[in-house]
Amino acid sequence: MSVSERDKYSGHMTTGHEWNGIKELNTPVPKILIACLSAAFLFAIGYWVLMPAWPLGDTFTKGTLGFDQRKHLAQQMIESDNNQTRWTDPIEQLDFDAIRDNPQLMAIVRESGPALFEDNCAMCHGNNGDGGKYFPKLNDTSWLWGADPNAILETLAVGINSAHPDTRIALMPAFGSSGVLSAETIDSLVLYIQSISTTETSSTTETTTTAENINAGQAAYSMYCAGCHAQDGSGNIEVGAPNLTDDYWIYGGDSVALTATLTDGRSGHMPAWESRLSLSERKILTFYVLSLNGVGDNP
DSSP states (O other): OOOOOBOTTTOOBEEEEEETTEEEEOOOOOHHHHHHHHHHHHHHHHHHHHSOOOEETTEEOOOTTOOOHHHHHHHHHHHHHHHHHHHHHHHHHSOHHHHHTOHHHHHHHHHHHHHHHHHHTHHHHOTTSOOBTTBOOSSSSOOSSOSOHHHHHHHHHHOBSSSSTTOBOOOBOOTTTTTSSOHHHHHHHHHHHHHHSOSGGGGGHHHHSOHHHHHHHHHHHHHHTHHHHOTTSOOBTTTTBOOSSSSOOSSOOSHHHHHHHHHHOBOOOBOOOTTTSOHHHHHHHHHHHHHHTTSSOOO
């Protein structure tokens, strides 16, 4: 280590350290940094005195201002709830027509509907209501219990085949596995159902099967299916029986899917949202679901 000396270029003293001809300068800490550190230190002292800061076992220093974050958060939540009641109460109290005629309430519907749907419904019915196998589409015009807003609101509240005491019941019997119908009869039923449907498979039914098989399927349909699905296959919204004459199928309309449905039955499940979503939220969801298929106002 060499003796420290003053650098002739910068005017600073050296530390006496030298590496390969490079001498280390003993430069002072910048005054701006000292000022910032001093300000931070003074702020910390002031904060410790004024605000809750130091833990003391099962308590903490309260601070001279008496500020309590928990009380502050609770007050904010109360204020938020009060602000929400300004629009949740009218939505809960008014009927759908009155809500639709209120621009302010419909603005809330438009703003809240998509988020409510994505949080609670999209995982089964798809982000755009496209549905999927075993989960019905919500952006078409085929409705098990009808497209009336109050019917949809009821479904949201009690669910389908749920644990709710007033749940909607939707059950397709297992005609094949229970031994009610033979495999041959089920095959005939499948052909007949496809013949009255508007799906693409119906266009080739007459040319690939005999009229006798279709007639046999029609006879079995009148005996076992017409009670729920109507004699013409148009369904019955009173019992949630789907229309068999359109091209909307929850479980599929091809021969394999229809055979499986008739053989093993179907029992879909829709959760009851009454205990999770408020009445205002269920009404908003009803508006949004209706908007997906154009039945209701587009939010």
